Amino acid sequence: MLAQLEGAVVWGLSVALLEQLDVKDGAIVQSNFHEYPVLRMSDMPQIHTSLVVTQAPPTGMGELGVAAVAPAIGNALFNLTGKRVRQMPLSPAAVKKALAA
Numbered sequence: 001m002l003a004q005l006e007g008a009v010v011w012g013l014s015v016a017l018l019e020q021l022d023v024k025d026g027a028i029v030q031s032n033f034h035e036y037p038v039l040r041m042s043d044m045p046q047i048h049t050s051l052v053v054t055q056a057p058p059t060g061m062g063e064l065g066v067a068a069v070a071p072a073i074g075n076a077l078f079n080l081t082g083k084r085v086r087q088m089p090l091s092p093a094a095v096k097k098a099l100a101a
Contacts, residue, residue, distance in 0.1 A: 004061050006047045012069025014039035016090050 022029040030036040
């Protein structure tokens with residue numbers, strides 16, 4: 001379960017910070033992963049995860065960590081700058097655009 005959660009955090013960070021599909025003339029520009037950057041485990045800092053032990057019966061784990069990552073980064077940027085970044089990915093260009101607004 002820890003590996004599932006940590007993988008979801010990596011995926012969430014990748015979605016939040018890097019992943020973007022560009023469309024030109026009705027077609028996606030990126031043809032494969034060499035043109036579509038994603039985070040890899042080698043790009044990641046150490047992740048510390050914990051599971052809370054309960055008496056509740058087990059349920060699905062899924063990609064629990066994915067949904068929380070982008071809002072967490074967005075709120076951290078807001079707390080740091082006072083500006084909301086309302087564009088994904090939360091790239092340096094998107095942050096600069098929000099700061100200029």
